[in-house]
Amino acid sequence: MNTVSIATPPLPVSVKALGIPEIASLVGQHLSKTDLSSCALVAHIWFHVFTPLVWKSIVAGRPTSSHRQDHNDIDDTHHRLSLSKYGTFIRTLAIIPETVNAAVSDLDLIFECPAVDSLVQLTVNLGRGASDAVGSVVRRNQDTLRLLKLVFQLDKQQRPPGWIGERMFEFPRVAPCLQSLFLEYWYMSKQELVLILKGCPNLKLLSFGKITILGLQDEADEQAVGDNVNCSRARPNNKHIPGDVDKDFQHQSIETFRMCSSLCPILEYLPKIKLLEFYRFDRQIKDEELERFCTSLRTHCPDLQDVWAYGFECSMLPAILDSLPRLVNFRGSSDLPTVLSMLDHALTLEEANLSDYTERTFLPLQFLESCPRLRTFWTGHSFTTMDEVQHSLKRGWACQSTLEELRLSIFKLTPVLIEVIMRELNAERVPDSRQQRASRLEAARGDVTLEDYERQKEQQLQDAILALSPGQQVFRQQFTAFLATLDKLERLNFGTGWYTLARRSSSSSSSSSLSVSSSSSSLLSSS
Incomplete structure (x- = not known):
């Protein structure tokens, strides 16, 4: 009897290519979580390729207590089994709570899972009582973390009198891979600050938002701060670390220091910073606080050249710019006094980005006429007229041989006129x-x-x-x-x-x- 053999049609080339784990992994980087989950169910080899990509980046929200009651034990057991099995694939983890006062036990599901031990980036918005859980997962991943962002949140109605932030938990003794550290709404002593910096020898970026560092104030201010935090010192994890501050310590790797909402004069520990950033300064800075910071800036950062300032309060910027012997790069908010302080550095200024400012009368043409090393110049809306530009061209631009990028707003310069100019320059x-x-x-x-x-x-x-x-x-x-x-x-x-x-x-x-x-x-x- 003759047997009839039916030939199996060959697989498309694209399907064969996806059988190679390296190629499938590259393709998976451009798929959504839903598509990755579907691909993981197609075949055994795809399961092993796409499952790590499904778990690579996790964004979780801590549910409210009322939402928590809807979860039964079967759901919790299922999630715990999944975490214990696939938690080791998580590289980026963000805990964004739906409410800042969610129950602390809701963190246990992820933070107490021993399989979550290879995090590269960790972002947590946490509430009161969660410091122990956060400290545990940070210590467990201290050998792999590159970026750590810890924002403490507390409703204003929940804050005790004199609340200045949450007590910083015991930081890992050594986090050798950590490169970026963001802390917001915490307080610590100078000893603890030095221990944190010592524990992160390869740190490149340090960001403080509304951080209170005990010991930086005058004695009278420090006594007042101490009275305000007595209610927090009673908790077991809020013990002061004994010992004197290592006054000779200096971090040799931090290049960017970012401050949000408040100044932190800790520059004696950061002699190698190249970039100073200011964010969300929407309040008037006290004169003594500003003077203390400027003194530290002049003393410890003589080589600082770059300043980025984004926010609404510009009154502090002239004093800060005047404290720098050399300014090369400035970006962010500015008003007329700030611009005049910047023009005092006209011989060294190479980049000026003034697209975010509070006044529209700072005469941007002064930069083009006065800065011989200017390479990049940005402005937003301004009242610079075409007549003023024509007079400026006759006077000449000092940066005529160096300018590489120009964003300039000219009053009543119509889109048609702009298009004609660009066509004549053969611009694309x-x-x-x-x-x-x-x-x-x-x-x-x-x-x-x-x-x-x-x-x-x-x-x-x-x-x-x-x-x-x-x-x-x-x-x-x-x-x-x-x-x-x-x-x-x-x-x-x-x-x-x-x-x-x-x-x-x-x-x-x-x-x-x-x-x-x-x-x-x-x-x-x-x-």
């Missing part, structure tokens, strides 16, 4: 997904193809070019000719999006400037 618009989506929606509303819509927009632009006033034409010619002489200029933004310029050599700068007038006239004539 940086793709903007939002603008592309808007164009598609606009074309859909008009019931035309995207190509027809773009053709209509181009015709409207040409008509608007013909309507430019004589004054606008003069400004276009002068400004375009001047921008063509900036040999290192690569990116431009005058309020309608970013444009890129091809890097030009010094030999071609003269020819490019000479060809500007002819190219502009040809553009207008063609329209």
Whole structure:
């Protein structure tokens, strides 16, 4: 009897490729959690490839007590078994509570699981009484953690009188891999601070938000703070660490020091910092507090060059900038006094990002005319007029041979005029997904193809070019000719999006400037 053999059709090449664990893992990095879970159920080899990706990043919310009552023992047992089996795959863990006063036992499910021992990033927003659970998981993962963010939260109605933050738990003696440490709403002694820094020898970024460090205040202030925290010292995990402060200790790896809402004059421990950041300073800083910080800045950070300041309170910035012997990079909020302090460093300033500021009268052209080393200059909205720009071009820009990136707001500089200038410079618009989506929606509303819509927009632009006033034409010619002489200029933004310029050599700068007038006239004539 003849047997008939039915040949199995070959698998598609893509399916065969996904049989290779390394390729499947690369593909899995671009899939959602739902797709990863589905892939893990397809085949045995895919289960071993995609299951670690399912558990790699976990964002969990601690439920409220009322929500907790809906969970029965079977659910808890199921979750505990899953954690004990797959918890070792977790690398990024974020605990974001639905309420800041959730029950402490809700943390036990993850934090007391011994399988969760290979965390690389840990972010926890925790409430009162959770310090022991957090300390336990931090110590268990101290050899793998690179980033640790601990934010203590407590409703204002729950805060006891004089509350200045939660007592810092006993930090691991050594966290050799930790590179970024974010702490918010804690208090500690100077001894504990030094022990934390000693325990993180490879730390690169240190961020403090509303941190109280006992021992930094004057004796009278310290006594007042001590009276306020007596109610917290009674808890077992809030014992003071005995011993004197190691006054000679200095951390040799921290390069970025970030402060949120309050100043921390601990710069004597951070001699190698390169970047000083300020966030959420929405209150007036006391004069004595600011003077103490500036004194520490002048004494211990003579080589500090970069300052980033994002917030709404700018009154402290002039004193801080005046305390720096050399300022190279500034980003963030500013007002007129801050700008004047920045211009005092005009000979060293290389990057000024003033896109977030409180006043619109700081005359940004002063930077371009006064800073010979300026490479990057950003502003937001300003009242700089086209006449002022023309007068500035006659005076000359000190950064003409160094400027690489310019974002400048010019009052009443229309999108049509900007487009003409960019075309004459042969600049290309940086793709903007939002603008592309808007164009598609606009074309859909008009019931035309995207190509027809773009053709209509181009015709409207040409008509608007013909309507430019004589004054606008003069400004276009002068400004375009001047921008063509900036040999290192690569990116431009005058309020309608970013444009890129091809890097030009010094030999071609003269020819490019000479060809500007002819190219502009040809553009207008063609329209």
